[in-house]
Amino acid sequence: MTVSPLIWAITMVVIVALLAFDYFFHIRKAHVPTLREAAVWSALYVGVAVIFGVLVWVFGGSGMGSEYFAGYITEKALSVDNLFVFLIIIASFRVPREDQQKVLLFGIIFSLIARTGFIFLGAALINSFAWVFYIFGLILLITAGNLLRPDAHGDDQADNFMIRIARKLFHTTEHYDGDKLFTIQDGKRALTPMLLVMVAIGGTDILFALDSIPAIFGLTQNVYIVFTATAFSLMGLRQLYFLIDGLLDRLIYLAYGLAAILAFIGVKLVLHALHENTLPFINDGQPVPVVEISTGVSLSIIIGVLTVTVIASLLSKAGIAQTSINNARRHAVNYLDLEYTADASERERIYRLLTAEESQILAMDPKYRNKAKDIDKIRALVAEAHRQHEEYLAR
Structure with missing residues (x-):
C-alpha cells in the first residue's frame, strides 16, 4: 500500500505535537514525576500506539497491521533494553533527579531524528541493492551474540569518544547549574554536565540505531510502517523510565x-x-528457493519469547535478590550525593525506599543475597546512609 504525502504530513504533525506537549506541559518546569504520573502517561502513549495500529489494520489491511505491531513490539523491547544504558549514563553523570526528564526527552528526540535518517538510508539501499539484507542479517546475528556477553550493558562509565573530544575542545565544569546547558565559571562561559550527558546519550542512540533499524526492516520493508513503529516505540520512553526505574x-x-x-x-x-x-x-546469481517466514509467524514468536522472558525474570529468586540489592546501592548512593536532588521530600522518599529494600534483603535466602557483586561495599554505603540520616534527624 502506498501512503500519500498527506498521511505522511499528518503523522509527522501528530508526532511533533506529542513531543511539544511533553516538553511544555511536563518537562519545562523541572520536577520529579510521581509514580501515578508516570503510569498514566505511559499507558496513554501505549494506547495511542495501539489505536494507530488498529487504524493501520483497518485502512491498510491485516498485512500492514501485523507488520506494524510486530515492528512496534520489537522496537519497544529494544527501547526498554536501551533504558539500561540510559540508567548507566545518567548515574555516571550524577544527573539531578528533577532534571532527568529533560535529558531523556532530548535522547528520545535525537534518537527519532537519527533513526529517521537511518530508515530512509536503509530503504534507499534496499531498493537499490538486494544484497543489503545479507548485511542487515549479519549485523543482527552479531548483535544477538554480543547481548549474551556478561558485560552486555557496559560498565558504570559513560566516557565515550564524543565526551572526551568535548572536554578537550571546550571549557567544562564538574557541577550542574540547574538544567542550564552553559554556565559562567571563573568569569568564563563553560559547558555544564547537562550538555555533556545529552551528548553521551545522543552518541549511544546512534549505536542503538545500528541494530534497531535492521531489526524492523527484517519484519517489513514498508518505510511508513518502519518509521511509525519506531517513532511510537520511542514515545513514552521517558515516562516508562520513571515507571520501571528500579x-x-x-x-x-x-x-x-x-x-x-x-x-x-x-x-x-x-x-x-x-x-x-x-x-x-551464490547460486550463480539466481534466487535460492528457501522457506520465507511470514509476518504472522514472526509476530507470534516475538510475543512468545518476550512473554516467557518477562515471566521467567519476574519469578526468578535470583532476579528479585539482584533487584533489591542494586536498588539499595543506587538509593544509598543517591541519598549520600547532595547534588542528586535539592528536594528534601525526594531525599526522604529515597531513604524510605532504601530501608524497605534493606528489610527485603535481610529476609532473603543468604545464598542469593551473598552472590551480589561488591556486597561489602554496598553494606558500607547503606551503613553510611543510615549514619547521615540519623545526623540529619538530630539537627
Missing part, C-alpha cells in the same frame, strides 16, 4: 530474550536475501 534490574533474562529475537530476525533476513539473491557467487 525494576530494570529485575528483567535479568531480557538480554537472552532480545538475543533470541534478533537472531531470529537475522535468520529471517538472510533467508529473504537468499530468496531475492543477485550475488553472482
Whole structure:
C-alpha cells in the first residue's frame, strides 16, 4: 500500500505535537514525576500506539497491521533494553533527579531524528541493492551474540569518544547549574554536565540505531510502517523510565530474550536475501528457493519469547535478590550525593525506599543475597546512609 504525502504530513504533525506537549506541559518546569504520573502517561502513549495500529489494520489491511505491531513490539523491547544504558549514563553523570526528564526527552528526540535518517538510508539501499539484507542479517546475528556477553550493558562509565573530544575542545565544569546547558565559571562561559550527558546519550542512540533499524526492516520493508513503529516505540520512553526505574534490574533474562529475537530476525533476513539473491557467487546469481517466514509467524514468536522472558525474570529468586540489592546501592548512593536532588521530600522518599529494600534483603535466602557483586561495599554505603540520616534527624 502506498501512503500519500498527506498521511505522511499528518503523522509527522501528530508526532511533533506529542513531543511539544511533553516538553511544555511536563518537562519545562523541572520536577520529579510521581509514580501515578508516570503510569498514566505511559499507558496513554501505549494506547495511542495501539489505536494507530488498529487504524493501520483497518485502512491498510491485516498485512500492514501485523507488520506494524510486530515492528512496534520489537522496537519497544529494544527501547526498554536501551533504558539500561540510559540508567548507566545518567548515574555516571550524577544527573539531578528533577532534571532527568529533560535529558531523556532530548535522547528520545535525537534518537527519532537519527533513526529517521537511518530508515530512509536503509530503504534507499534496499531498493537499490538486494544484497543489503545479507548485511542487515549479519549485523543482527552479531548483535544477538554480543547481548549474551556478561558485560552486555557496559560498565558504570559513560566516557565515550564524543565526551572526551568535548572536554578537550571546550571549557567544562564538574557541577550542574540547574538544567542550564552553559554556565559562567571563573568569569568564563563553560559547558555544564547537562550538555555533556545529552551528548553521551545522543552518541549511544546512534549505536542503538545500528541494530534497531535492521531489526524492523527484517519484519517489513514498508518505510511508513518502519518509521511509525519506531517513532511510537520511542514515545513514552521517558515516562516508562520513571515507571520501571528500579525494576530494570529485575528483567535479568531480557538480554537472552532480545538475543533470541534478533537472531531470529537475522535468520529471517538472510533467508529473504537468499530468496531475492543477485550475488553472482551464490547460486550463480539466481534466487535460492528457501522457506520465507511470514509476518504472522514472526509476530507470534516475538510475543512468545518476550512473554516467557518477562515471566521467567519476574519469578526468578535470583532476579528479585539482584533487584533489591542494586536498588539499595543506587538509593544509598543517591541519598549520600547532595547534588542528586535539592528536594528534601525526594531525599526522604529515597531513604524510605532504601530501608524497605534493606528489610527485603535481610529476609532473603543468604545464598542469593551473598552472590551480589561488591556486597561489602554496598553494606558500607547503606551503613553510611543510615549514619547521615540519623545526623540529619538530630539537627
